Amino acid sequence: MAPDLRIDLDRLMGRLRALGEIGALPGGGVKRLALSDADKAGRDLVCGWMRDLGLDLTTDCIGNVWGVRRGREDTAPVVIGSHIDTVATGGLYDGNLGVLAGLEIVETLNDAGIETRRPVAVGFFTNEEGARFAPDMMGSGVAQGALDLDDTLATVGIDGQRVGDELRRIGYAGDAPPLALKPDSFLELHVEQGPVLEREGIAIGAVTGVQGISWTEFTVTGVSNHAGTTPMAMRHDAGVVAARIALEARAIADAFGPPQVATVGAFRLEPDLVNVVPQKAVLTVDLRNTDNVRLIEAETRLRSTARKAAAEEGCTVELRSLARFDPVEFDEGLVAAIETAAAELGHGVRRMPSGAGHDAQMFAPNCPTAMVFVPSQDGLSHNINEYTAPEEIRAGVDVLFRVALARAGAD
Amino acid sequence: MAPDLRIDLDRLMGRLRALGEIGALPGGGVKRLALSDADKAGRDLVCGWMRDLGLDLTTDCIGNVWGVRRGREDTAPVVIGSHIDTVATGGLYDGNLGVLAGLEIVETLNDAGIETRRPVAVGFFTNEEGARFAPDMMGSGVAQGALDLDDTLATVGIDGQRVGDELRRIGYAGDAPPLALKPDSFLELHVEQGPVLEREGIAIGAVTGVQGISWTEFTVTGVSNHAGTTPMAMRHDAGVVAARIALEARAIADAFGPPQVATVGAFRLEPDLVNVVPQKAVLTVDLRNTDNVRLIEAETRLRSTARKAAAEEGCTVELRSLARFDPVEFDEGLVAAIETAAAELGHGVRRMPSGAGHDAQMFAPNCPTAMVFVPSQDGLSHNINEYTAPEEIRAGVDVLFRVALARAGAD
Ligand SMILES: NC(=O)NCCC(=O)O
Numbered sequence: 001m002a003p004d005l006r007i008d009l010d011r012l013m014g015r016l017r018a019l020g021e022i023g024a025l026p027g028g029g030v031k032r033l034a035l036s037d038a039d040k041a042g043r044d045l046v047c048g049w050m051r052d053l054g055l056d057l058t059t060d061c062i063g064n065v066w067g068v069r070r071g072r073e074d075t076a077p078v079v080i081g082s083h084i085d086t087v088a089t090g091g092l093y094d095g096n097l098g099v100l101a102g103l104e105i106v107e108t109l110n111d112a113g114i115e116t117r118r119p120v121a122v123g124f125f126t127n128e129e130g131a132r133f134a135p136d137m138m139g140s141g142v143a144q145g146a147l148d149l150d151d152t153l154a155t156v157g158i159d160g161q162r163v164g165d166e167l168r169r170i171g172y173a174g175d176a177p178p179l180a181l182k183p184d185s186f187l188e189l190h191v192e193q194g195p196v197l198e199r200e201g202i203a204i205g206a207v208t209g210v211q212g213i214s215w216t217e218f219t220v221t222g223v224s225n226h227a228g229t230t231p232m233a234m235r236h237d238a239g240v241v242a243a244r245i246a247l248e249a250r251a252i253a254d255a256f257g258p259p260q261v262a263t264v265g266a267f268r269l270e271p272d273l274v275n276v277v278p279q280k281a282v283l284t285v286d287l288r289n290t291d292n293v294r295l296i297e298a299e300t301r302l303r304s305t306a307r308k309a310a311a312e313e314g315c316t317v318e319l320r321s322l323a324r325f326d327p328v329e330f331d332e333g334l335v336a337a338i339e340t341a342a343a344e345l346g347h348g349v350r351r352m353p354s355g356a357g358h359d360a361q362m363f364a365p366n367c368p369t370a371m372v373f374v375p376s377q378d379g380l381s382h383n384i385n386e387y388t389a390p391e392e393i394r395a396g397v398d399v400l401f402r403v404a405l406a407r408a409g410a411d
Numbered sequence: 412m413a414p415d416l417r418i419d420l421d422r423l424m425g426r427l428r429a430l431g432e433i434g435a436l437p438g439g440g441v442k443r444l445a446l447s448d449a450d451k452a453g454r455d456l457v458c459g460w461m462r463d464l465g466l467d468l469t470t471d472c473i474g475n476v477w478g479v480r481r482g483r484e485d486t487a488p489v490v491i492g493s494h495i496d497t498v499a500t501g502g503l504y505d506g507n508l509g510v511l512a513g514l515e516i517v518e519t520l521n522d523a524g525i526e527t528r529r530p531v532a533v534g535f536f537t538n539e540e541g542a543r544f545a546p547d548m549m550g551s552g553v554a555q556g557a558l559d560l561d562d563t564l565a566t567v568g569i570d571g572q573r574v575g576d577e578l579r580r581i582g583y584a585g586d587a588p589p590l591a592l593k594p595d596s597f598l599e600l601h602v603e604q605g606p607v608l609e610r611e612g613i614a615i616g617a618v619t620g621v622q623g624i625s626w627t628e629f630t631v632t633g634v635s636n637h638a639g640t641t642p643m644a645m646r647h648d649a650g651v652v653a654a655r656i657a658l659e660a661r662a663i664a665d666a667f668g669p670p671q672v673a674t675v676g677a678f679r680l681e682p683d684l685v686n687v688v689p690q691k692a693v694l695t696v697d698l699r700n701t702d703n704v705r706l707i708e709a710e711t712r713l714r715s716t717a718r719k720a721a722a723e724e725g726c727t728v729e730l731r732s733l734a735r736f737d738p739v740e741f742d743e744g745l746v747a748a749i750e751t752a753a754a755e756l757g758h759g760v761r762r763m764p765s766g767a768g769h770d771a772q773m774f775a776p777n778c779p780t781a782m783v784f785v786p787s788q789d790g791l792s793h794n795i796n797e798y799t800a801p802e803e804i805r806a807g808v809d810v811l812f813r814v815a816l817a818r819a820g821a822d
């Protein structure tokens with residue numbers, strides 16, 4: 001890489017901050033749920049930057065947007081991408097960094113007047129977080145054929161709105177069909193969102209793959225009744241069953257040990273009143289493991305405990321899968337290229353699996369794919385205090401740049 | 412009682428149905444939360460009936476309304492009362508029956524041209540349910556000096572509105588101060604809301620008292636984080652602590668045995684998203700026992716488990732008392748009078764404690780008080796399928812009438 005190919009860190013940080021102002025929360029952090037008004041404003045800002053950089057924009061039918069910088073040859077592009085939606089209590093970096101790093105690389109190439117052999121594209125993918133609509137990785141999942149388009153457009157979110165309606169409402173229901181984006185390769189820079197790199201004092205994670213993700217919604221139905229008059233023996237308390245399921249999720253993670261994780265993130269009762277035995281409980285369980293066989297064991301044990309707990313309380317339980325993605329492994333050549341680039345740039349590097357789902361996971365079955373991780377302070381993510389220092393960001397972008405440029409061919 | 416003093420059951424059932432239409436739910440049942448628009452409409456309807464019957468109306472500063480039928484002597488009235496607010500999934504009978512039975516008795520006396528020695532009053536008391544604002548028995552509690560007026564007016568409900576503002580908004584912030592209602596005695600007819608009378612085939616419950624009620628809100632604070640990347644050992648999951656508290660409430664009820672009951676009716680997580688470790692959980696626990704010493708033991712055990720569970724998870728927990736009423740015992744003379752009246756009328760009768768809180772509980776320390784229970788089908792209450800058959804209602808009103816008339820003096 002020519003010595004003048006130095007990214008402008010201030011420019012990148014400026015874009016990160018500007019995007020973070022859209023949907024900024026009073027106490028810090030960002031809320032830019034997928035397909036919300038804030039998401040539309042964020043998309044408009046990023047699309048404006050893409051156009052300013054001379055990229056050729058395409059929007060597909062699920063609202064994914066990518067901008068292509070021509071190469072000498074009219075071949076499949078090297079795609080750098082991630083997402084710009086956030087959870088309700090998100091930070092500045094999750095997703096946004098991967099997209100804006102792509103723009104910074106394009107601008108650096110533009111400034112240096114460098115033409116690559118293959119085109120380089122920068123993309124952002126709809127609803128990676130799954131915070132408003134399940135499943136997560138929705139846009140990249142549809143784009144890469146892992147999710148059905150019609151089912152996805154009909155998906156109803158936590159606020160009762162449909163994906164298809166919201167796409168049209170914010171003006172991002174595009175024309176390009178699923179599989180329109182055919183990358184030569186896919187590269188994603190992302191904050192680790194976990195504690196490993198920080199703890200070990202290592203600058204760069206060369207991500208080897210993403211663990212399997214299983215999201216299940218349990219709906220428990222009991223009988224609402226009076227909290228004061230109903231003898232314990234006569235209760236059909238949906239909330240007690242839900243609490244048992246929640247603690248069983250924790251018990252499974254404890255029993256299986258790492259890398260198994262289990263989280264009950266959502267839990268609601270009806271009618272949710274202090275003196276009424278709940279007639280309904282809805283809770284979600286997020287199970288993950290790098291080993292699909294163990295993940296299936298965890299799912300099986302959780303389901304059977306849920307059925308048993310419901311039966312013992314005289315309740316019923318219904319299960320709905322909200323997301324189910326098998327573990328994926330990234331391209332060995334690209335993972336090795338990330339290790340080499342990091343070493344050449346003088347950064348510590350380690351191979352590691354990803355605990356979080358990522359758009360790269362959806363691309364991996366279709367094209368050579370890899371990810372670069374940078375440290376997350378205190379391992380925090382999906383939290384308004386998510387933080388990665390500017391110099392750590394520079395290291396990650398430099399590694400990404402080197403690998404992307406080698407792949408695109410700058411010779 | 413003269414043989415022509417026969418209540419008009421159809422008239423009473425007609426009033427019950429008419430009141431039940433206000434706030435009727437699509438699938439049956441009623442939602443008429445205290446101080447809501449529906450509550451205002453229900454109050455207006457009942458006040459209209461009171462005026463039609465020639466009663467002298469008073470509204471006090473907490474929105475309680477009572478209408479007085481003069482007696483030959485200008486003494487304290489025999490008060491027949493209950494409430495007309497409902498829970499979110501309420502039935503036609505809970506509370507409403509006790510108020511409309513009072514009106515039916517007044518109308519029967521009017522029709523027969525009977526003058527009593529003491530005045531007879533019919534009252535309804537604000538927010539007995541505690542479904543929108545805690546504590547329950549709010550209106551009768553303020554009226555009888557068990558709750559502080561200013562604190563109560565400042566209480567914020569589940570929808571963020573204040574009691575005082577809502578009272579003014581619906582036009583029921585009256586002039587009469589706390590303790591303005593000084594009854595000679597207080598009588599309340601109510602559905603049992605439990606299974607005992609039906610199971611034993613007994614028409615009338617002569618209620619001996621009300622068990623102690625303890626409502627506590629637990630707010631658990633942890634750290635929100637990513638469900639996929641955060642190792643189990645590094646979590647501070649507010650939801651797991653909340654689930655432990657919920658199951659401990661159940662365990663306490665199981666360990667103590669009847670009459671101890673424990674209910675987690677409300678349970679909320681923040682941010683309540685499938686892939687975010689919850690940073691906050693708020694849940695309520697409703698504990699009841701006829702024995703105050705046991706109730707205190709249950710409260711102590713629950714609190715200590717909550718603190719332990721929070722500490723083990725690296726979370727904090729804050730406790731807030733939403734309601735705390737000691738058990739009360741009703742007036743032996745009136746309880747015996749109910750037994751005698753039931754027997755004279757040919758109805759099976761048994762003494763029993765009340766599992767539910769009632770307005771009568773607030774009057775008991777200040778004047779001779781008692782309650783009449785009628786059966787609840789399948790023991791259901793706070794449920795849209797709450798049901799008591801018309802003939803069962805007649806039996807209850809007849810007993811109430813006889814006891815009230817004896818007390819008021821119809822000689
Ligand atoms: N990277 C990221 O936070 N993705 C959200 C999907 C998930 O892992 O739950």
Ligand SMILES: NC(=O)NCCC(=O)O
Pocket residue numbers: 226227228275505539540541547548604766767768769
């Ligand atoms: N009777 C009745 O349902 N009262 C509500 C207060 C309570 O017992 O929770």
